[in-house]
Amino acid sequence: MPTVFSRLATIQPTHEEKKDAVLRLIDESSPTGGFYIMLMCATVIVAVGLMIGNAAIVIGGMLVSPLLAPLLSLALGMAMGDKQVILRSIWIIFVTSAFVFLVSWFMSFFMNFESVNREIVSRIEPSLAYLVVALFAGIAGSFSYIKPTMNVILPGVAIAIAVLPPLAVSALGLSLGDTDILFGALSLYLVNLVGIVLASLVVFATFGFYPLRRRAEMEIKKEVK
Numbered sequence: 101m102p103t104v105f106s107r108l109a110t111i112q113p114t115h116e117e118k119k120d121a122v123l124r125l126i127d128e129s130s131p132t133g134g135f136y137i138m139l140m141c142a143t144v145i146v147a148v149g150l151m152i153g154n155a156a157i158v159i160g161g162m163l164v165s166p167l168l169a170p171l172l173s174l175a176l177g178m179a180m181g182d183k184q185v186i187l188r189s190i191w192i193i194f195v196t197s198a199f200v201f202l203v204s205w206f207m208s209f210f211m212n213f214e215s216v217n218r219e220i221v222s223r224i225e226p227s228l229a230y231l232v233v234a235l236f237a238g239i240a241g242s243f244s245y246i247k248p249t250m251n252v253i254l255p256g257v258a259i260a261i262a263v264l265p266p267l268a269v270s271a272l273g274l275s276l277g278d279t280d281i282l283f284g285a286l287s288l289y290l291v292n293l294v295g296i297v298l299a300s301l302v303v304f305a306t307f308g309f310y311p312l313r314r315r316a317e318m319e320i321k322k323e324v325k
Contacts, residue, residue: 113246121245129169138166147207147268153217175300180313204271223269224284226291234262234292238299262292
């Protein structure tokens with residue numbers, strides 16, 4: 101009868117699985133029109149959920165969020181030592197973060213947002229609990245891309261929860277003119293982002309993705325064309 105340790109020994113991905121993971125991450129992190137439509141929908145849902153203090157709505161917005169792939173592609177680029185993948189990923193993360201911030205800020209005026217609630221207060225400073233969520237979300241997210249039998253949706257939700265709400269809260273803080281909320285939520289966003297990327301980096305480096313850097317560069321060239 102196989103033991104837990106013998107089963108863990110089978111998680112080493114094949115070359116084909118690693119190649120497929122690279123192709124999927126480059127493809128799904130590409131900022132297409134559809135990518136931004138899904139991101140806008142997720143941001144609006146999350147921002148509204150935060151403003152009315154409804155955690156269920158906030159989580160619901162994560163189900164349509166496409167933020168998983170850009171963060172993991174950055175970790176992948178770092179694991180492969182590929183400057184092109186790293187710079188591409190950083191740019192996509194920067195642009196999408198600005199997009200989320202602006203959409204959330206606009207929604208605060210559209211909804212006539214004026215008061216702070218528990219959902220907002222809980223996301224205005226970094227904590228060990230949020231860092232733990234970010235680290236394990238990064239591990240789960242990267243592993244779900246490497247092993248196609250795993251469900252990529254749930255890790256994606258976990259990663260989005262760690263990143264999107266703090267960014268939206270910072271925009272709401274700006275609309276209120278509250279610098280404590282603005283910078284507190286931004287600091288939580290950055291801590292969570294770093295936690296996710298570092299955890300994913302460890303996974304990709306452990307499974308030996310460095311030899312696939314040329315494959316990633318080829319996919320990016322196709323994207324440019």
